[in-house]
Amino acid sequence: MxxxxxxxxxxxxxxxxxxxxxxxxxxxxxxxxxxxxxxxxxxxxxxxxxxxxxxxxxxxxxxxxxxxxxxxxxxxxxxxxxxxxxxxxxxxxxxxxxxxxxxxxxxxxxxxxxxxxxxxxxxxxxxxxxxxxxxxxxxxxxxxxxxxxxxxxxxxxxxxxxxxxxxxxxxxDTSAQDLIDTLESFKTGRFSDTLQQYFKKETAINFDSVLRNLFTELSKEKGYFALHGDPLSYLAYDVQFYLLTLNKEIKSKAAFVKAYLPMVAMGNNEISTGGYADFFKDWFDERVGNKQIVQTAGNFEFSEDYKNQFFEQVRKYE
Known part of the structure; x- marks a missing residue:
């Protein structure tokens, strides 16, 4: 039967x-x-x-x-x-x-x-x-x-x-163990070669530590590591944009998008989201619309007012 x-x-x-x-x-x-x-x-x-x-x-x-x-x-x-x-x-x-x-x-x-x-x-x-x-x-x-x-x-x-x-x-369902492994990677994992080069241009703030601590808090809040449209993700986009402006000329949104990807989204690294959605593009449009990102001599960068706010925020994660 x-x-x-x-x-x-x-x-x-x-x-x-x-x-x-x-x-x-x-x-x-x-x-x-x-x-x-x-x-x-x-x-x-x-x-x-x-x-x-x-x-x-x-x-x-x-x-x-x-x-x-x-x-x-x-x-x-x-x-x-x-x-x-x-x-x-x-x-x-x-x-x-x-x-x-x-x-x-x-x-x-x-x-x-x-x-x-x-x-x-x-x-x-x-x-x-x-x-x-x-x-x-x-x-x-x-x-x-x-x-x-x-x-x-x-x-x-x-x-x-x-x-x-x-x-x-x-x-x-391995989500609990995945989160444990992800949090451990933030302690000892390697950032992309691109980011590690960018860190060297800023000596006043340890952005290596900032991102590790920021990603840890963000992942604990979400239960996994991903960058979306929430405040902590927006701060992560801020950090990456600031590091970009120290190392590259960003003359257009398209140039920003291209330069953004190798850092965390698609970098050759242990600390990576392994992909991306368009939230970081929305972040860029919002920052420009609010005049928090401005063009100076043809290059996009943070306004002086927003840069001060940004430094105040990131120092909490050093």
Whole structure:
């Protein structure tokens, strides 16, 4: 008996989005046969049984443990949803964003049926892999990583084992340890080569210490390290802008944006946000609009009044 002693009554998370994009009507035997013919593979009995009970959707447990690292994590993969049998829903096997779409438009290997999409929005998928069993056999379940030349990672010997092996994402919540590691990096981690050069131009204030202490307070407040539109982030933008003006001519907003990125956002360093949003551009516009940043001889810099306020603020973090 398929799914014996496995509680499917609490398996699905039927949100409005799931019902709209994924969940289809229970498939008839005729529809199943048509879909199999179109795909060129016989679907596993366990997959068909699950879809007859609830045709696709978002499960409550969305992670599956792995014995090797993937593009998603070192020890697991995550799925967004399970595709339904049909053509009606966008995320159905033969829907506009279904299995065949991933093969035709994304170049995924044509060795099986793609049954789960992932949070990467197309850059990895879960597939029923018929490479070993043939088109009418019992396929393994594998993770296919588009970012690593479509590398396959074995997940389960069959679909039922895969479903039984799904676990809650809460198991892999590492936010508490991540924060501890981040705070430790502020004590001993290395800033980018660019920032370390910029620090040398200002001897009255130790901006190395200022940024370490500022980032520590900001991360404790947020629970993670990121620069947004809050007051502490704005002060971090102030510090970086001031250091820039000591070392470079900033003649335009575009020049500021280009010079900003190597410092913390995308620097070759241990202390980095690892990316950026446009909050720092909004900061620049706001400072210019408030005449806290002015142009002198064609270069952008802090006004004398704001520079005094800025020094008063940053000295609290030395």
């Amino acid at each position: 398929i799914f014996k002693d496995f509680d499917l009554s609490n398996f699905w998370e039927d949100s409005e989005y799931a019902l709209q994009e994924y969940v289809g009507q229970a498939p008839s035997d005729e529809l199943i046969a048509n879909i199999e013919e179109e795909l060129g593979f016989k679907l596993p009995a366990s997959y068909i049984e699950l879809m007859k009970l609830h045709n696709g959707g978002i499960p409550k447990n969305t992670c599956f443990p792995t014995s090797e690292n993937t593009s998603w994590a070192d020890d697991h993969i995550a799925i967004t949803a399970i595709l339904s049998i049909g053509r009606e829903k966008p995320y159905s096997l033969c829907g506009e964003l279904g299995s065949q779409f991933m093969i035709d438009d994304w170049g995924y290997p044509d060795t099986g049926v793609y049954i789960c999409d992932c949070p990467s929005a197309g850059h990895d998928m879960v597939m029923l892999d018929y490479s070993k069993c043939g088109k009418d056999g019992e396929p393994e379940v594998v993770h296919v990583d588009q970012e690593s030349d479509y590398k396959k990672t074995f997940l389960a010997k069959d679909f039922e084992t895969f479903i039984r092996g799904l676990v809650s994402e809460d198991i892999y």
